[in-house]
Amino acid sequence: MASVFPKESDRTKYIHRKFKRLDKKSKSKIKKRKYSNTNWKKISFPPKVKLIEEPNETLKYFNQAFKYYNQNHNVDFDLSNIQYFSPVTIALLAACISSERFTNKMGTRGNVPKNFILRSIFMESGFFDHVRILDNRIKSVTKSSAKLLHKVTKDKVETGIAKENCRFMMNKIGAKYVDDLEPLYVILVEAMQNTNNHASAKVDIGYDWWLYRYEDKSRNIVHFTFLDIGVGVFKSLPVMNWVRRLTNSANFTSNLDLVDDLLEGRIRSRTLRKDRGKGIPQIYDQSKDKMFKDFYILSNDILINAKTDDKIKLDEEFQGTLYYWTMETKIN
Incomplete structure (x- = not known):
């Protein structure tokens, strides 16, 4: 009578296949269990x-x-x-x-x-x-x-994006020439350049920057947001170096004590090259132009209203640097 069992070699293969299938099932269960938990x-x-x-x-x-x-x-x-x-x-x-x-x-x-x-x-x-x-x-x-929301990596300066936004706003505010939008162009380019100036005091890293433009036609307003998720202005290398010098001669209580020095350009950028932009002081100066209805700078635990010069120390800290402004459009 023939054996009901397969030959030894076939039986070995059968057992291996069975254990392989069981192994796959057990791995699957482990993965599902891991995901569910x-x-x-x-x-x-x-x-x-x-x-x-x-x-x-x-x-x-x-x-x-x-x-x-x-x-x-x-x-x-x-x-x-x-x-x-x-x-x-x-x-x-x-x-x-x-x-x-x-x-x-x-x-x-x-x-x-x-x-x-x-x-x-x-x-x-x-x-x-x-x-x-x-x-x-x-x-x-x-x-x-x-394409209203732009993301640019490696802290690149995209002059084409800056020019496109100026051309967009030219007709919106009734300007005759794109050069009339120079304050907007300067702010965008300086913000792009300044992203790399927010590098950590410990590590020289470039951060992605983001630009978002939104037109609220119901209110005749265009909103602009420019930001990077970095260490923030007040934790950047130039500011940290400035603080170390400050504490030798004055009492330093909070980042509010640094705002005037920052806006007035006394805190130098991380490079002394003359061909580089002036960063936040330049942005602050241009924000005073009448084409901007509102203008805010938010970094770390400080919120600055560039139009009114109000400065607020926040309880919550922002992870990076953000510029937000609005421009009124011409009512047809």
């Missing part, structure tokens, strides 16, 4: 998010996300119940989620606002060209050709 922390924004008007209230959500990421948690951004999300905050959210320095290379997911108008603003801005936090169905319909 991954600690996702949720950040739920309030109905209204206004970075400039309510900086402490807004920054605490970003700082909480930064804390979660650095504790090796993944972050789930809940935008569903937001009714108002200021244009400057859209740019900030895109920059933060896209920055490995901010996210610590951890996972990110989220949703879109239920508010139809706000959801449209997110999509039209180009936000989802840079941020991939949704499922495939949503990703496929959020591609934007508007």
Whole structure:
């Protein structure tokens, strides 16, 4: 009678195949179990998010996300119940989620606002060209050709982007020549150049910069946001060197004590080359032009209103440097 078992060589192969299949199953279970136990922390924004008007209230959500990421948690951004999300905050959210320095290379997911108008603003801005936090169905319909939100790496100075924004604003404000927009051009180029000046006192690193332009036709206003997620002005090498000299002869209490020196150009840039721009002092001087309705500089724990010269020390700290301004359009 023939044996019901296969030959020894075939039996060995059969056992190996069986254990191989079991090994695959066990690995699959381990992967699923690992994913299901991954600690996702949720950040739920309030109905209204206004970075400039309510900086402490807004920054605490970003700082909480930064804390979660650095504790090796993944972050789930809940935008569903937001009714108002200021244009400057859209740019900030895109920059933060896209920055490995901010996210610590951890996972990110989220949703879109239920508010139809706000959801449209997110999509039209180009936000989802840079941020991939949704499922495939949503990703496929959020591609934007508007290119309102620019990301440039390695602290490049893109004069073409600066000129394009000047040409865009020329007709909006009723200017006859593009040269009439020189203050806008200077601010954009200086901000691009100055990104590299925010390098750490410890490490010479270049940071990506972001530019977002949003036209609110209902109010005849164009919003501009320029930012980088770096160490911030007050933790940069030039400022740290200045502080070390200050503490030898004066009492230094907070970054507020440095603002006037910074704006008036007494704190020199990290390079003494004459062909380099003047950075924040130049931006500050140009911001006084009447073509700008509002102009703010936010870095670390300091918010500066360049139009009124009001300076506020914040309780919450911003991870980088941000310029935000508005320009009124010509009413037809």
